[in-house]
Amino acid sequence: MGLTDADLSSKGRSISYGSEASGLICGYVFSPRLSARAVDSTSALEWLKHQPGADGFEFIWLHFSLSNATAEKWMAEHLQLPDHFFETLHEGTGSTRVEQEADSLIAVINDVVYDFSYDASQIATVWMCVQHNCVISARRQPLRSVDSLRLAVKAGDEFASPVSLLVHLLRDQADVLQKIERDSASKVDHIEDKLLAGRLKATRGTLGSLRRLFVRLRRLLAPEPASLFRLLNRPPAWFMKDDARDLREATEESSAVLSDIAALQERTKLLQEELTTHTTEQTNRSIFVLTIVTVLALPINIVTGLLGMNVGGIPLAESPNGFWMVLGVIFNITLMAVWLVFRSQRD
Numbered sequence: 001m002g003l004t005d006a007d008l009s010s011k012g013r014s015i016s017y018g019s020e021a022s023g024l025i026c027g028y029v030f031s032p033r034l035s036a037r038a039v040d041s042t043s044a045l046e047w048l049k050h051q052p053g054a055d056g057f058e059f060i061w062l063h064f065s066l067s068n069a070t071a072e073k074w075m076a077e078h079l080q081l082p083d084h085f086f087e088t089l090h091e092g093t094g095s096t097r098v099e100q101e102a103d104s105l106i107a108v109i110n111d112v113v114y115d116f117s118y119d120a121s122q123i124a125t126v127w128m129c130v131q132h133n134c135v136i137s138a139r140r141q142p143l144r145s146v147d148s149l150r151l152a153v154k155a156g157d158e159f160a161s162p163v164s165l166l167v168h169l170l171r172d173q174a175d176v177l178q179k180i181e182r183d184s185a186s187k188v189d190h191i192e193d194k195l196l197a198g199r200l201k202a203t204r205g206t207l208g209s210l211r212r213l214f215v216r217l218r219r220l221l222a223p224e225p226a227s228l229f230r231l232l233n234r235p236p237a238w239f240m241k242d243d244a245r246d247l248r249e250a251t252e253e254s255s256a257v258l259s260d261i262a263a264l265q266e267r268t269k270l271l272q273e274e275l276t277t278h279t280t281e282q283t284n285r286s287i288f289v290l291t292i293v294t295v296l297a298l299p300i301n302i303v304t305g306l307l308g309m310n311v312g313g314i315p316l317a318e319s320p321n322g323f324w325m326v327l328g329v330i331f332n333i334t335l336m337a338v339w340l341v342f343r344s345q346r347d
Contacts (some may be wrong), residue, residue, distance in 0.1 A: 019064065019065040019067075019068050019071070020040060020041055021068075021070065022041040022064075022068075022070060022071065022074040023064045023065055023066070023068035023070050023071020023072075023074055023075075024040065024041045024044070024062060024063070024064055024071075024074075025063045025064060025065050026038065026062075026063050026150060027039040027040065027041070027043070027044045027060065027061065027062045027063070028060070028061050028153055029047060029058065029059075029060045030058065030059055030060070030061070030158075030159050030165075031057075031058050032057050032058070032160075033158075035156045036061075036153050036156075036159075039060070041062075041074070044060060044062055045078055047060055048060070048078075048079070048134070051133065058133070059132075059133045059134055059135065059161070059162050060133070060134045060135070061134070061135040061136075061137070061153075061162075061165055062079075062134070062135070062136050062137070063137045063138070063139075063146070063150075064136070064137070064138040064139075065138070065139065065140070066089065066138050066139065066140045067140055067141075071138065072086065072089065072138075075136065075138070079134075079136060081104070081129050081136060082101045082102055082104050082106070082129070084099075084101045084106055085101070085104070085106050085127065085129045085136075088106060088108055088127055089127055089138065091108075095108075095110075095219065095220055095221075095222060096108060096109050096110050096220065096221050096222065096254075097228070098166075098228055098231055098247070099231070100230070100231050100234070100235075100236065103131065103132070103236055103237075103238070104129055104130065104131050104236075105128075105129070105130040105131075105163075105166070105231070105236070106127075106128070106129055107127070107128040107129075107130065107166060108125060108127055108128075109125065109126050109127075109128065109145075109169065109170070109173060110123055110124070110125050110220040110221050111123070111124065111125075111126060111143040111144060111145045111146070111173055111176065111221075112124075112143070112144055112176060112180065113141050113142060113143060113144070123216060123217070123220055123221075124139065124140060124141040124143055125139065125140075126138070126139040126143055126145075126146055126169075127139070128166060128169075130162045130163060130165075130166050131162065131238075132162065132236075132238035133162070134162065135162045135165050135166070144172075144176045145169055145172035145173040145175075145176050146169065146172075148172040148175070148176070149165070149168055149169050149172055152168065152172075160240060160242075161239075161240045161243055163239065163240065163243035163246070163247060164243070164246065166247070167243075167246045167247055167249075167250045170247075170250035170251065170253075170254060171250050171253060173221070173254060174250070174253040174254045174256075174257050177217070177221065177254065177257040177258065177261070178257050178260075180217070180261075181257060181260050181261050181264060184210055184213070184214070184261075184264060185264055187206065187210060188207075188210065188264060188267060188268055188271065191206060191207060191271060192271060195271065195274060195275060195278075207268055207271055207272050207275065208272070210268055211265060211268045211269060211272065214261050214262075214264060214265035214268065215265065217258070217261055218258060218261060218262060218265065221254070221258060222255070222258050228247075228248075228251055231247075232244050232247065232248055292341055295337060295341060296334060296337055296338060296341070298337070299330055299333040299334050299337060300330055300334065303326065303329070303330050303333075307326065
């Protein structure tokens with residue numbers, strides 16, 4: 001998600017961590033019935049200084065990389081953002097939520113990293129501050145939904161308000177979740193087929209990895225209903241006509257996908273339990289066979305141990321048929337033990 005050559009101005013800019021020296025990855029100004037135009041940090045400051053979007057028909061989106069150490073400092077010095085936004089940047093990974101702070105919206109949105117490989121640890125966060133004329137977002141790792149939003153902006157998609165940009169991001173997140181859910185469901189189907197066919201190799205680790213992924217996705221990506229409920233009942237005054245409705249619909253889409261993930265998590269749990277039961281049965285069967293062999297060999301070991309003692313008075317020591325007589329006794333005792341074992345097993 002670093003800057004491409006097409007994004008760089010002909011004047012040239014110092015690049016660090018895929019961003020400008022200020023930490024800006026990309027910036028766009030949105031105008032009615034016009035495609036978004038890209039801006040750098042200098043142009044963004046000039047736009048904010050004159051505030052052409054104060055009438056509510058034009059706004060700006062600035063996306064920063066927190067991997068650049070100067071990004072947070074630059075935002076604090078040049079942008080009028082609430083303190084709560086900077087506090088959330090240091091809270092660590094939390095659940096997805098949208099909160100109202102004074103006249104701004106603070107959004108914490110969890111998403112999978114750009115090169116996601118179905119690992120529970122590959123989930124990162126984008127923080128957003130949405131105001132009447134600007135959207136400020138920041139992340140530490142490249143994220144799939146943010147990249148999809150950038151591609152949509154470059155493709156010429158129209159955004160009527162700052163909230164519509166947030167709604168688009170939430171829907172992109174839902175699309176990413178849906179793809180993960182479909183691919184994971186396909187993997188679970190394949191494991192279930194192998195389980196039914198009795199081919200259980202290399203499935204325990206896969207099931208455990210998928211289940212950890214589902215648990216983390218549900219914990220981090222599920223929106224907080226309480227905060228969203230308060231927001232939608234008392235939205236900021238600068239909300240446009242359809243902003244609250246679009247935000248509610250986007251949240252419902254994400255919730256529906258998360259419900260599917262919850263069902264898939266439960267299904268994975270049942271498969272794990274079935275696999276554990278099957279493994280336990282195999283272990284018990286192996287222990288039973290080992291016990292039978294030990295019991296059958298016990299008469300032989302006892303008799304040979306007694307006859308092998310170097311003491312006087314061993315019976316049949318002088319008899320020419322002593323070996324065969326002892327062998328017959330051992331054979332009969334073993335047959336009796338076999339009969340007793342199989343009788344108990346049949347009962």
